[in-house]
Amino acid sequence: MSPDVRLPGLVLRTRSDRLSVRMHTRSAVVVAALVVLCAAIAVMTLGAGDYPIPAVDVVRTLLGAGTPVTDFIVLELRLPRLVTALAVGVALGASGAVFQSVTRNPLGSPDIIGFTTGASTGALLAIIAIGAGLPGQAAGAMIGGLLSATVVYLLARRGGVHSYRLVIVGIGVQALLTSTNTYLLVRSNINDAQRAALWLAGSLNARGWGHAALAAIAVALLLPAVLLLGPRNRMLELGDDLARALGVAVEPARLGLIAAGVGLAAGAAAAAGPIAFVALAAPQLARRLTRATGPGVLPAAAMGALLLVASDLIGQHALPDMQVPVGLVTSCLGGGYLVWLLARRQARAGRRRAWRPGRRTGAAA
Amino acid sequence: MSQVDLYGEELTLAYEQRVVARQLGVRIPPNSFTVLVGPNACGKSTLLRALAGLLRPTAGAVYLDGQVITRYPAKQVARRLGLLPQTAVVPDGITVADLVARGRYPHQRLLRQWSAEDEAAVSAAMAATRVTELADRVVDELSGGQRQRVWLAMVLAQQTNLLLLDEPTTFLDIAHQVEVLDLCADLHEHGDRTLVAVLHDLNQAARYATHLIVMSDGAVVAEGEPAEVLTAELVSKVFGLDCQIIPDPQTGTPMVVPAARRRSDRRFEFPPVIGPDGVGRRTVASRTPARG
Numbered sequence: 001m002s003p004d005v006r007l008p009g010l011v012l013r014t015r016s017d018r019l020s021v022r023m024h025t026r027s028a029v030v031v032a033a034l035v036v037l038c039a040a041i042a043v044m045t046l047g048a049g050d051y052p053i054p055a056v057d058v059v060r061t062l063l064g065a066g067t068p069v070t071d072f073i074v075l076e077l078r079l080p081r082l083v084t085a086l087a088v089g090v091a092l093g094a095s096g097a098v099f100q101s102v103t104r105n106p107l108g109s110p111d112i113i114g115f116t117t118g119a120s121t122g123a124l125l126a127i128i129a130i131g132a133g134l135p136g137q138a139a140g141a142m143i144g145g146l147l148s149a150t151v152v153y154l155l156a157r158r159g160g161v162h163s164y165r166l167v168i169v170g171i172g173v174q175a176l177l178t179s180t181n182t183y184l185l186v187r188s189n190i191n192d193a194q195r196a197a198l199w200l201a202g203s204l205n206a207r208g209w210g211h212a213a214l215a216a217i218a219v220a221l222l223l224p225a226v227l228l229l230g231p232r233n234r235m236l237e238l239g240d241d242l243a244r245a246l247g248v249a250v251e252p253a254r255l256g257l258i259a260a261g262v263g264l265a266a267g268a269a270a271a272a273g274p275i276a277f278v279a280l281a282a283p284q285l286a287r288r289l290t291r292a293t294g295p296g297v298l299p300a301a302a303m304g305a306l307l308l309v310a311s312d313l314i315g316q317h318a319l320p321d322m323q324v325p326v327g328l329v330t331s332c333l334g335g336g337y338l339v340w341l342l343a344r345r346q347a348r349a350g351r352r353r354a355w356r357p358g359r360r361t362g363a364a365a
Numbered sequence: 366m367s368q369v370d371l372y373g374e375e376l377t378l379a380y381e382q383r384v385v386a387r388q389l390g391v392r393i394p395p396n397s398f399t400v401l402v403g404p405n406a407c408g409k410s411t412l413l414r415a416l417a418g419l420l421r422p423t424a425g426a427v428y429l430d431g432q433v434i435t436r437y438p439a440k441q442v443a444r445r446l447g448l449l450p451q452t453a454v455v456p457d458g459i460t461v462a463d464l465v466a467r468g469r470y471p472h473q474r475l476l477r478q479w480s481a482e483d484e485a486a487v488s489a490a491m492a493a494t495r496v497t498e499l500a501d502r503v504v505d506e507l508s509g510g511q512r513q514r515v516w517l518a519m520v521l522a523q524q525t526n527l528l529l530l531d532e533p534t535t536f537l538d539i540a541h542q543v544e545v546l547d548l549c550a551d552l553h554e555h556g557d558r559t560l561v562a563v564l565h566d567l568n569q570a571a572r573y574a575t576h577l578i579v580m581s582d583g584a585v586v587a588e589g590e591p592a593e594v595l596t597a598e599l600v601s602k603v604f605g606l607d608c609q610i611i612p613d614p615q616t617g618t619p620m621v622v623p624a625a626r627r628r629s630d631r632r633f634e635f636p637p638v639i640g641p642d643g644v645g646r647r648t649v650a651s652r653t654p655a656r657g
Contacts, residue, residue, distance in 0.1 A: 007462050007487075011479050022479035104454070228475070234456075235470055241450035244419050246523070247443030247471040293459045 027290040027299050034286075034302035038086070038309060045085075045313045046078050084207040084271050085308045085326070087215035089278060091268040093286070093304020094223055096279030097295040098261035101233050102254060103163040106295075109279040110149075110265035113156075113170040113258070117177040118148025119269040120200060124181055127196050128188045134206065137199055138214060138270040145269050148173060149262040153255075202275035202327025204312050211271040218267020222260045226297050229257050237294055275327045277334030278304050284338065307334060369445050369527040369559060370395060371416060375425035378411050378583070385411045386583030389425070393527075393576075398553040398560045400570040403580035404604055409563045410451065410531050412580070416561070417448040417529050443471035447520040448529045455504045461515050462500040465491055468522035490521035493556075494548060509642050510541030517548060528552070530562040534569070538642045542566070546573050571595050571618040579603060595619040 010028070013020040046062075047053040051073055053061075061070045100108040110116060122144015126132040132140065156162075156169040185193055198205075232253040235243040244250050268275065282304035283295035290299050311329035318324065372392035378385045385408045393399050393416070401409045414420040416427055418434040427434045434442060447468075455464070468490070469483040491497045494514045499507065504515060513533060520528055533549065534542040550573055553560045564570045570577060571591040579587040579594060581603045587594045600608050600621055607624035638650045 007466055007479070007484075013479070013481065017481045019476045020479045021476065231470065231473070231475075231478075235467065237454065237456040238467065239450065239452045239454040241414070241419055242448070242453045244439065245417055245443060245446075245448035245450065246468070247438075247440035249439055291458075293456050293463060 024290065024292050024296070027292050027296050030286065030289045031298050031302050034299070034306050038302065038306050041306070041309045041313055042082055042086070045082050045309060045316075046074050048313065048317055049073075049078065080209045080212050081204050081207045081312070082309065083209075083212040084215055085204055085312045086305045087212060087219050088204075088268040088272045088275065089282075089305035089308030090219050090223065090301040091215055091264040091304070092275060092278040092308070093282035093300040093302070094219075094226055094297050095261045095264040095268070096281075096304070097283040097286075097297045097300035098226055098233075098257050098264075099279070100283050100295045101237065102257050102261070103167060104237065105163065105167070106284060107280065108167075110145075110261060111174075111279070112167055113152040113262070114148045114173040114177060115145045115262055115265050116269065116274045117174045117181065119145030119266070120181050120274055121148070121177050121184070123199050123269075123273070124184045124188075124196050127199065128184055128192050131192070135210065137273075138211065141273070142214075142266045142270040145266045146262065148177060149258075153258065198325065199273045201325040202273040202330070203325035204272055204315075205323060205325070207271065215267045215271035218264055222263045222267075223297075223301065225260045226257065226264075229253060229260070230297060233257055234294060273327065275308070276331040277338075278307050278330050281334035281338050282307055284341070288341070369525075370430050371428070371446070371527060371559075373412070373416060373422070373425065373427040376412075376415060376422045376427070377424040378408065378415050378420060379423045380411075384423070384583075389584060391416075391578065391585055391588075393559060393561055396557070396559055397576040398550065398574055399562075399576040399578060400574035401561065401563045401578050401580060402565070402567060402570045407580045408583040409580055413448070413529050413531050413561065413563055414450070417446060418442050419448070419450075440471045443523065443525075445525050446527045446529065447523040447525040449516055449520050449531060449533060451531045451535070453516060455512070457505075459504050460500070461496055461502050461504055461507070461518075462487070462491070464504055464515060465496070465518045465522050468519040471523060486524050487518075487522050490518045493521060493552065494518040508541070509537050510544055513537060513541070513545050514548065517545070517552075521552070526557065527559045528561070530560065532563050532565065534564065534566070538640075540641060542569065549573065567595065567600070567621045568613065571620065572613060572616050591618055595621070 007022070009022050010025045011020060011022045043055050043058050047055055047058045053070055053074065057066065057070055058074055060066055061074045066074065096109045099110055099112060100106055102108070103112060105112075119141040122140035122142070123137045124140075125144070126136045126140030130136060152166065152170050152173050155173070156166045158165070185196060188196065232243075232248050235246055235248045236250065236253065238246070240250050265279065283300035285307075286299035286303040287295050290296055292299075307330060308326065311333055312326045315324040315326045315329040372390075374390055376389040376391075377387050378389065389408075389412065391412065401412065403409050411420065415422055418427065418429070418437075421435055429437065429442065429445065465487050466483070469486060472483065472486075473479075488497075491500065494517050496511065496514050496518050499511060499515070504512060507515065517530075517533070520530075530549070533545055537545060546569055549560055549562065552558055553575075574591050577588060577591045577594045578585055579599065586603060587599055595610060597608055597610050600606055600610075609622045609624065610619050611622060612618070613620040636653065638646045638653070640646050
């Protein structure tokens with residue numbers, strides 16, 4: 001009998017061997033830790049503001065034992081915004097993980113197939129052409145994003161979608177949409193332009209239960225779908241031919257993943273506008289922590305939620321008398337961290353390269 | 366395990382508009398170690414993809430156990446037939462055990478993610494390819510020969526009677542090529558398996574194959590036992606190479622010795638750099654100035 005090979009991870013199995021579940025232990029720990037951190041920041045966010053509420057009272061209010069005043073402030077005023085932030089963060093993180101995995105590119109995100117630019121076009125049209133308020137902007141963003149993603153997918157499709165073609169067509173369509181957006185902004189009057197600029201920054205200001213619901217419904221429907229497609233997605237990482245040879249229906253699996261990823265991004269954009277960098281950075285940051293092979297969906301989703309609630313807390317309260325749109329904070333935090341990360345890796349790789357030839361010559365001599 | 370029967374009839378194979386083969390018929394003898402050889406772009410890999418059910422023929426059909434292969438559910442094909450394509454990608458940062466474990470996908474279900482059977486199959490596959498000690502290593506850091514053994518372990522973990530290997534020795538140095546082919550021969554001899562491999566080296570093909578299929582320009586031009594098939598006329602016709610066939614001093618199988626050039630006044634502009642994998646050939650070559 002050959003010696004047993006132990007796989008990293010935790011395996012749960014019924015005695016009959018009929019059912020079994022396997023998970024990456026470190027990923028599970030990371031997700032749990034991120035959720036705890038998220039909860040802590042959520043309590044801080046709900047307590048902070050012009051009328052500060054101690055954490056104990058926040059928790060009591062959430063459990064349904066608050067005073068009428070705390071009920072009003074926490075549940076009516078602050079909770080919708082927090083739930084929006086959490087749901088948008090989860091949606092963006094999960095969507096980013098899906099796209100990085102499908103395009104096999106660590107810089108993949110829903111932006112890559114023109115989603116975000118298309119959503120912006122939709123929202124700008126809603127603001128400038130119809131003079132729509134927040135609900136109209138949400139609808140415009142959703143329609144614009146879904147439409148542009150569909151167009152990119154159909155154009156990139158020719159006997160199967162290859163990730164690089166998706167990226168290239170995405171860049172082309174994005175360029176067209178970006179110029180359209182600029183044109184719309186230039187032609188609009190100053191009031192509309194200001195509202196448009198605020199939307200384009202990505203903001204959680206004045207978000208109510210309607211917005212929270214948009215993002216939360218997207219998450220509730222599509223996150224399970226993405227998780228169900230997870231095993232197939234892991235097979236796609238081996239290349240299309242091998243995935244197919246191992247019994248994966250490659251095209252339907254990829255279409256399903258892209259559709260779910262776009263749907264998640266659409267929910268997020270409708271609720272909060274184009275929030276930069278979360279979809280890009282969350283999977284990478286999570287992966288540094290989990291040390292797993294691919295960008296895991298759940299760790300990325302939890303990291304996205306953490307990034308967004310933390311950024312919103314900073315945006316609301318870091319500067320006195322001024323609220324910074326959450327999109328700007330995520331850009332600064334996520335972008336800065338990513339640059340630091342890449343610079344550090346480059347430095348390490350550089351040292352390794354410098355050292356290697358010497359060793360190899362030694363071996364050859 | 367029962368033997369698998371695989372053949373293709375009147376196949377027309379094409380990528381979009383470009384037709385690679387017409388009216389191609391081929392049968393893989395059960396229990397054989399079949400090797401496909403032929404010049405570049407003759408359609409070997411295309412045929413292999415069609416035999417694995419990855420490429421749907423424009424006309425004709427591939428039959429697996431008497432039924433058209435594309436009619437089976439994909440996972441059912443994957444439980445009978447394993448393929449190692451040239452395009453296989455090593456996921457970033459994956460460990461050996463994890464990669465081999467992915468070969469179990471066709472046997473897994475939503476709530477049957479890692480059964481005792483999976484574990485036993487992976488352990489056996491890794492022992493057979495001697496990669497057990499590498500279990501926790503990252504695949505990217507392995508040598509070419511080790512990596513190819515890991516890929517073979519992954520296909521073995523699939524537990525199919527039929528293995529299709531697309532150029533398993535490409536990019537390996539000579540020692541690793543022999544190592545991989547010896548392993549294939551072992552897998553063929555012990556374990557009731559049929560192997561089909563695309564190879565480039567005719568001498569290796571002649572040594573290891575029990576059944577040789579020679580292709581040229583999308584057609585099978587000869588097949589059978591290597592000793593009968595491999596003749597100087599065939600090599601001249603198919604590869605356009607003048608050669609002499611002598612018995613391999615080790616095995617007695619046919620050995621192709623290309624005819625010598627009569628005279629050459631062409632000097633090497635760049636001296637050739639040879640050596641085993643990983644000793645720094647590319648580094649040396651890139652730093653050597655052109656001669657003359």
